[in-house]
Amino acid sequence: MNMAKKTPELNTGSMADISFLLLTFFLLTSSINTDQGISRVLPPPIPPDAETPDINRRNVMEVLLNQYDQLMVNGEPGDISELKDEVVRFIENPADDENLSGHRIREVDYIGSVRISEGVISLQNDRGTSYDMYIQVQNELTKAFNEMRDKVAMQAFGKRYVDLEDEDHRKAVGRAVPQSISEAEPKNIGGK
DSSP: OOOOOOOOOOOHHHHHHHHHHHHHHHHHHSOOOOOOSOOOOOOOOOOTTOOOOOOOGGGEEEEEEOTTOOEEETTEEEOHHHHHHHHHHHHHOTTOOTTSOOEEEEEETTTEEEEEEOOEEEEEEBTTSOHHHHHHHHHHHHHHHHHHHHHHHHHHHSSOGGGOOOHHHHHHHHHHSOOOEEEOOOBOOSOO
């Protein structure tokens, strides 16, 4: 009598359980960096019956980007390395230059009487503009407004804007230096 030797079977059910537990562990403990893009707080929707405000041409700084990543600021060729300083000069306009933005005096809670710019940065790019150049321009615009907010925060509260812990103080500085950037729909000028 020839007895066939039976090989014992492996219990694969417990291996599947262990694999699932390991997968769950790694998914829970690993972090996936998804912070990409531009952080912006969008304004609330405009009611249909709202009137379009008249904006004085003097109060608009036009920033254009073409398909070759060339910058034009108010009709003149521009340099990305100078954009932040140009925006600060345009918005602050300390000498009341009639070619730069106008201002109005307003009372802001926690700060007092403040000279608030009526300036708007109008940004428009070509559809062929590279994403890298678009982000560089957005970064320079953000740096300009952050620099101006830092000045106001230091004068009013003795701290930089990002270091303000009191939300009311942050909102007050935001009202004193509103980030007025108007972004137009990209154009297809160059046919790229």
